[in-house]
Amino acid sequence: MVISTPHGNITAPVFMPVGTAASVKSLSSEDLESVGAQIILANNYHLYLRPGPQNIKKLGGIHTFMNWPHPILTDSGGFQIMSLTPRITDKGAYFKSHLDGSLQFLSPETTTLSQIDIGANIIMAFDHPIPAGASHAYAKEAMLRTHAWLLRCIKTWKDADLDRKFARSRTPLAGVEHEFSQDRVRNKQALFGIIQGGQYPDLLKESTKFIVDQDLPGIAIGGAVIGSNPSQTSQALAIIRDLLPKNKPLYTMGVGVKPSDIVSVIRAGADMFDCVAPTRLARCGLLYNRQSKTERLDISKSQFKLDKNPIDDTCDCSTCRDYSRSYLHHLFKSHELLYYRLASIHNLRVMIRTTSLVQSL
Amino acid sequence: MVISTPHGNITAPVFMPVGTAASVKSLSSEDLESVGAQIILANNYHLYLRPGPQNIKKLGGIHTFMNWPHPILTDSGGFQIMSLTPRITDKGAYFKSHLDGSLQFLSPETTTLSQIDIGANIIMAFDHPIPAGASHAYAKEAMLRTHAWLLRCIKTWKDADLDRKFARSRTPLAGVEHEFSQDRVRNKQALFGIIQGGQYPDLLKESTKFIVDQDLPGIAIGGAVIGSNPSQTSQALAIIRDLLPKNKPLYTMGVGVKPSDIVSVIRAGADMFDCVAPTRLARCGLLYNRQSKTERLDISKSQFKLDKNPIDDTCDCSTCRDYSRSYLHHLFKSHELLYYRLASIHNLRVMIRTTSLVQSL
Numbered sequence: 223m224v225i226s227t228p229h230g231n232i233t234a235p236v237f238m239p240v241g242t243a244a245s246v247k248s249l250s251s252e253d254l255e256s257v258g259a260q261i262i263l264a265n266n267y268h269l270y271l272r273p274g275p276q277n278i279k280k281l282g283g284i285h286t287f288m289n290w291p292h293p294i295l296t297d298s299g300g301f302q303i304m305s306l307t308p309r310i311t312d313k314g315a316y317f318k319s320h321l322d323g324s325l326q327f328l329s330p331e332t333t334t335l336s337q338i339d340i341g342a343n344i345i346m347a348f349d350h351p352i353p354a355g356a357s358h359a360y361a362k363e364a365m366l367r368t369h370a371w372l373l374r375c376i377k378t379w380k381d382a383d384l385d386r387k388f389a390r391s392r393t394p395l396a397g398v399e400h401e402f403s404q405d406r407v408r409n410k411q412a413l414f415g416i417i418q419g420g421q422y423p424d425l426l427k428e429s430t431k432f433i434v435d436q437d438l439p440g441i442a443i444g445g446a447v448i449g450s451n452p453s454q455t456s457q458a459l460a461i462i463r464d465l466l467p468k469n470k471p472l473y474t475m476g477v478g479v480k481p482s483d484i485v486s487v488i489r490a491g492a493d494m495f496d497c498v499a500p501t502r503l504a505r506c507g508l509l510y511n512r513q514s515k516t517e518r519l520d521i522s523k524s525q526f527k528l529d530k531n532p533i534d535d536t537c538d539c540s541t542c543r544d545y546s547r548s549y550l551h552h553l554f555k556s557h558e559l560l561y562y563r564l565a566s567i568h569n570l571r572v573m574i575r576t577t578s579l580v581q582s583l
Numbered sequence: 584m585v586i587s588t589p590h591g592n593i594t595a596p597v598f599m600p601v602g603t604a605a606s607v608k609s610l611s612s613e614d615l616e617s618v619g620a621q622i623i624l625a626n627n628y629h630l631y632l633r634p635g636p637q638n639i640k641k642l643g644g645i646h647t648f649m650n651w652p653h654p655i656l657t658d659s660g661g662f663q664i665m666s667l668t669p670r671i672t673d674k675g676a677y678f679k680s681h682l683d684g685s686l687q688f689l690s691p692e693t694t695t696l697s698q699i700d701i702g703a704n705i706i707m708a709f710d711h712p713i714p715a716g717a718s719h720a721y722a723k724e725a726m727l728r729t730h731a732w733l734l735r736c737i738k739t740w741k742d743a744d745l746d747r748k749f750a751r752s753r754t755p756l757a758g759v760e761h762e763f764s765q766d767r768v769r770n771k772q773a774l775f776g777i778i779q780g781g782q783y784p785d786l787l788k789e790s791t792k793f794i795v796d797q798d799l800p801g802i803a804i805g806g807a808v809i810g811s812n813p814s815q816t817s818q819a820l821a822i823i824r825d826l827l828p829k830n831k832p833l834y835t836m837g838v839g840v841k842p843s844d845i846v847s848v849i850r851a852g853a854d855m856f857d858c859v860a861p862t863r864l865a866r867c868g869l870l871y872n873r874q875s876k877t878e879r880l881d882i883s884k885s886q887f888k889l890d891k892n893p894i895d896d897t898c899d900c901s902t903c904r905d906y907s908r909s910y911l912h913h914l915f916k917s918h919e920l921l922y923y924r925l926a927s928i929h930n931l932r933v934m935i936r937t938t939s940l941v942q943s944l
Binding site: 243244245246247248249250251252272273277280281282287288289527528530540544545546548549552553555556558559560562563564 | 604605606607608609610611612613633634638641642643648649650888889891901905906907909910913914916917919920921923924925
């Protein structure tokens, strides 16, 4: 499947590195190109708080801001807010900023407008994800709220589009051409709805039907059941599979922790994935290795102190080309900043290469 | 002046980025090549403690270990130990490791043997540097000790060379060819003596005469007076200038904090410099800028929040080519790992380019 955006095409299945605050931790745009990233993800929650969507807009949009000329997806912030013990009403979510403790409010309207200003190519609806093990009643309440919020996201998205069409019909003022050009890009932003329903088949089916009925450019499935456990993810995908359109990308949010997670979820029908695990595990010393039963090495172990081999001799990344396990062990033990970048390059490359080698069903 | 090593030639004047623990903080070998580094510096003190000179030797020497195929200089550790309140005797220095508090001992003999095992192209004599403001009596004691230690460094260096010549005269054993090849490289290690004497003209002259008399491949000048203050450095160089040979490189240890420091010290006759300042200042948010009176910007300041300009529009580094002040401000405020690398690339490039543009006298 090829997904088209004004910043280029994406060939699915595709793994999206996570650049929470408009930076994939430790990596430059050149690094991301070198590992084969086609699209990266950023978080509206973080960017809303700092530097703020209006500031990103003034700086020419997120692509210009972070010097990433390829596709970008922003998550709405629904998932991030859940870890901040928010007060959720039908209106939206009240929560305290992790930066300064200030009271904040995000809603379907504000998250959509914020993502429009940020200027990503794919923007996500504001949803109400639920933790693993949530009751059927709670899962249903969160699902119905997610559906109601989606309709408000769609209205905001379409109204913003009308506003821009009106703006373009006026004579452009001197000096604002760039602004209009940005608007043309944002005009093509694709809004994805998010299926919720936890592990409950009836809710998953009901949510899928509702989301599919909105006829949006893409469909996502979220919540703690997705992402944290690949077999549960595959089970959920099997339940909803026949209800999904064939011609639209399916994005399973938060997959995968291990390379094999990606393989199983692609086989279950997913097209797009993101996960902080490759870069986060890398920073903790855990480096993907195909020969290992756990799919990874713990580079902190003293067994690597004199090991001249690359992390994985089947890997084609620059870290495996240029640096040995012994040097990475030394950098990790010495808390050297270079370690985090070299490790992140490797883990992302393994995840992206694994994804590209699996045939979508 | 061209300085030849088995790992390539160095064109002086040359600024050497500091890679304390066999890593210039946050930068890969490719990054160092991209900023124009010809030679980097590593510290015997740090490498002696971790991973240990024997381990670096087993891994093929420091060039192979850290994947830097160009020249490397190691400092002996004399300067680093001074910050650890050591007990200094004529035998050597007793101090506690900064890693685990264990009691350690370094001497002219152990630092020379350690640097031979590490395998840098230029190795430094073990010296007794003195703090700024030291009395004449203390400066003289430290200078005389530095001289006595230098003779022991030279003996160890020459004896190791004899040992290797003896080893090579035997029939090479199967499987140890690489070991012998490494020895041939180490055989060409250049030992530099270090002038001490604080700010006292009589001591500086006495020390210079003694060091020059040893007829080593290069001459350094150290101590807190050098490095911390470019005008004091230039004064010291003016005092010793006529005593120095014209055909040997002069290395002023710990210069420069600002780009203009380099200019003044090159004009005073120096050929080689190293300083942690460019990378350390970068990590603190201080980025070199030629237009600024202080020669630098503090990127943490809110005035850069919406600044689309590069750090310095006359700079040719990849950071200035690809990223704006606004993005660097955002990365710094967000404690993003990418910041440290982009900032270090810029500051090192400015220092190296400044050095290359100044004509040596």
